[in-house]
Every structure is written in C-alpha cells, then in structure tokens.
Amino acid sequence: MNSTADHFQLDLNGISLSLYSAGPEEGRPVWLLHGFPECWYSWRNQIDSLVAAGYRVFVPEMRGYGLSSAPVDVSAYDVLTLCGDVRAAMDHFGHRQVALIGHDWGAMVAWYLALLEPERVTALVTMSVPFAGRPRRPATEIMREASGDRFNYILYFQQPGRAERELDADIDRTLRLLMYYQERNLLLQNKPADGTLFEDDMQPGPLPDWCSEDDLAVYRQTFAEHGFRGALNWYRNFERNWQVTEPLQGRKIMQPTMFLIGDHDPVGELEAYTLKKMPEWVPDLERHELAPCGHWIQNEQAGRVNTLLLDFLARRFAS
Known part of the structure; x- marks a missing residue:
C-alpha cells in the first residue's frame, strides 16, 4: 500500500472509533469493513486501486480492534450496535450515498447496514459470508444441534x-495459526466438543507470499493492547443479534450486490445452504467464485478482486 492514509479518532x-481514509476529497465514498482476526490494514491491496480510480476510501478499525x-x-457488540458505529461515522463525514464493502464479519455488518440504510448504501460488495435473510432461530441453536458432541469453533468462542x-x-x-495455517x-x-482451538503440535509454518512479516x-x-476479547465478543451475540433484528424479518437486500468467495474457503462448506438460498434474498446479485483461493480473499487474490471491484463500482455506483 503506497497511499498516505489520514487517521481519524x-x-x-x-x-x-479509529478510522483511516485516503483518496481525493471529492471522490465518491467507498467504505471497507474488515473481519476476524484482521484490521483496517487487511484492505491494503485495495486502497491504492480504489484511490487511483478516484474514490475516497474510508476504513474503520471496528469496535474491539486496534485503536x-x-x-x-x-x-456492546450486537450487530445493530456495530452497524450504529459505521452509521454514525458516515454521518460525521456527511455521507448520503456510499458503496459498502465487507469481508467475513465485516460482510455481516455490511448486509445488515444495507437493510437498515437502503437509500444511503447504494452499492454493496460482500466477501466470504453470504446472506439469506434473518434466520428462523438463533444460529447457535442450529450449531449445537448439528455439532452434537463434536468441536465447533463458534460454540467454543461463546x-x-x-x-x-x-x-x-x-x-x-495465534495470528499465524488462524490466518495462515496451511495443514x-x-x-x-x-474432535470432541470440549477441546481447544489449537493443538500443542500445531505449527504455522512460513507466511504465504501475500503476507510479509511487516504486514x-x-x-x-x-x-497488542486489548487482546482478542473484543473480537471474540462479536461471536457471543448470535442470540442477541437474532432478537434485535426481529424488525428486519423478511426484508430483502435490494441494492446492486456483488458477492465474492474463494473456492477453498471453509465458510463455503459451513454456509452451503445460505449460499444456495441467497439469490432469493438478494435479487440483484452477481456472484464470483475465485480459484485457487481460501478465506482471505482480498489478499490471496488481490488483483482479481480489484478488477472485479472496480468494474462493479463503475457499473453500479455511477455518479
């Protein structure tokens, strides 16, 4: 990333809320929302391309992360509160129409923010985490039934x-194992449900070529300051999220939407049913599966992602 980003607190x-921004002041606003266990810098390979195309980019460190x-x-981490952080930041900058891009948990926030702000969010891009409406019951209930006596990382985080x-x-x-573990x-x-996330013999090995030691x-x-507590608290709100989103039951995503997922992303297997149902809930949807690619899609396939983003924004986020 070569751009000099402005930092706001x-x-x-x-x-x-810590937030980084780059690009021409007159540029149309594009918001980038990161997931777990990442940070604003996970968009390092997109910021310059978006800025070069004339957009003004806004990248918050989400609640519980960084500064x-x-x-x-x-x-304090339910999905409507998380959406409220971004809405308030958009208000601060006077944004009435934005393009919204989210990955992983950032995609979940982006989906619900698009439901809450159908006039402000005029173009939507989500990566890795699909959407098929508000579930009929809390996701953790479904996970407990499906997992039985076997390990489930989300239930472990509860x-x-x-x-x-x-x-x-x-x-x-932890970061090397969560983000770059290859084996x-x-x-x-x-493994049994009472296990821990890592085993003693797990070794992360070398970093992939898309993540340097400096990255x-x-x-x-x-x-470094807060540890993982805030980030893990996002996972502890599945039941609360289900409760607070009741007014959104049955509402569909009507904005032009692009969804990206890697062909080896484990979320694709975990969310196979949601992926299948998504077109019913996102009528104006285009979907791309990138190969070969895992979960960290915007860095693993940065060039392809940037090409798709710029094409989509040029077509669906026109002035």
Missing part, C-alpha cells in the same frame, strides 16, 4: 474467558 455511538474502543460488556486465555497467550502464534482447517476440526506486524499490533 472519532467519538461516536458511545465509543472512540478503537473495546468495551468489556458482551452486549464462553467468555476461555478462548481469550488460549488466543491471548501468544498473539503472534489443517481450523474451522472444521473433527503481520500490523495485525499483531492491532491486538
């Missing part, structure tokens, strides 16, 4: 304190 929605506030209360002790013990190793799929492990250092710094 905004007091809004009861927290301090943004990380409240202790689990209920108990405050337990996952933090494991993930915070060695932040460097095993950490999201689909066949990893930025991620590491993101979790």
Whole structure:
C-alpha cells in the first residue's frame, strides 16, 4: 500500500472509533469493513486501486480492534450496535450515498447496514459470508444441534474467558495459526466438543507470499493492547443479534450486490445452504467464485478482486 492514509479518532455511538481514509476529497465514498482476526490494514491491496480510480476510501478499525474502543460488556457488540458505529461515522463525514464493502464479519455488518440504510448504501460488495435473510432461530441453536458432541469453533468462542486465555497467550502464534495455517482447517476440526482451538503440535509454518512479516506486524499490533476479547465478543451475540433484528424479518437486500468467495474457503462448506438460498434474498446479485483461493480473499487474490471491484463500482455506483 503506497497511499498516505489520514487517521481519524472519532467519538461516536458511545465509543472512540479509529478510522483511516485516503483518496481525493471529492471522490465518491467507498467504505471497507474488515473481519476476524484482521484490521483496517487487511484492505491494503485495495486502497491504492480504489484511490487511483478516484474514490475516497474510508476504513474503520471496528469496535474491539486496534485503536478503537473495546468495551468489556458482551452486549456492546450486537450487530445493530456495530452497524450504529459505521452509521454514525458516515454521518460525521456527511455521507448520503456510499458503496459498502465487507469481508467475513465485516460482510455481516455490511448486509445488515444495507437493510437498515437502503437509500444511503447504494452499492454493496460482500466477501466470504453470504446472506439469506434473518434466520428462523438463533444460529447457535442450529450449531449445537448439528455439532452434537463434536468441536465447533463458534460454540467454543461463546464462553467468555476461555478462548481469550488460549488466543491471548501468544498473539503472534495465534495470528499465524488462524490466518495462515496451511495443514489443517481450523474451522472444521473433527474432535470432541470440549477441546481447544489449537493443538500443542500445531505449527504455522512460513507466511504465504501475500503476507510479509511487516504486514503481520500490523495485525499483531492491532491486538497488542486489548487482546482478542473484543473480537471474540462479536461471536457471543448470535442470540442477541437474532432478537434485535426481529424488525428486519423478511426484508430483502435490494441494492446492486456483488458477492465474492474463494473456492477453498471453509465458510463455503459451513454456509452451503445460505449460499444456495441467497439469490432469493438478494435479487440483484452477481456472484464470483475465485480459484485457487481460501478465506482471505482480498489478499490471496488481490488483483482479481480489484478488477472485479472496480468494474462493479463503475457499473453500479455511477455518479
């Protein structure tokens, strides 16, 4: 990333939100929302391309990450509160029409923000995490039934304190294993439900060519102060999210939408049913599966992602 980004620290929605921005002041606003366990810098390969195309890019460090506030209360991380952070930041900059792009948990926030702000969010791009309407019951209930006595990483994350002790013990190793582990799929492990995320013999190995040691250092710094508590609290709101989104039951995504997923992304297997149903809930949808590609799509396939983004925005986010 060669652009010089401006940094803002905004007091809004009861927290301090860290946000980076780059591009011409007159450029149309494009918002980039990161997921777990990432940071604003996970969009490093998109920022310059968007700026070169004339867009003004806004990239928050989401609540619980980096220089943004990380409240202790689990209920401070429900999806409508997370959407409220971004809405308030958009208000701060006076944005009435934006393109919204999200990956992983950032995609989930983007889906719901598009439902809440159909006039402001005029073009939507989501990556890895699909959408098929508000579920009929909390997702954790479905996971418990499906998992039985086998390990499920989301259920493992539910108990405050337990996952933090494991993930915070060695932040460097945790990031390498979560983001760059090549030998095993950490999201689909066949072991007893009372297990931990990592095994003692797990070794991350060398970083892939799309993530340097300097890149990893930025991620590491993101979790240096707060650890993973805030990020894990996002996972502890599935039931609350289901409750607070009841007014959105049955509502569809009507904006022009592009969805990207890697052909080896484990989320594709976990969310196979949602992927199948998505066209019913997102009528104006175009979908691309990138190969060969895992979960970290915007970095693994940066060139292809940038080409698709710029083409989509030129067609569907015209002035």
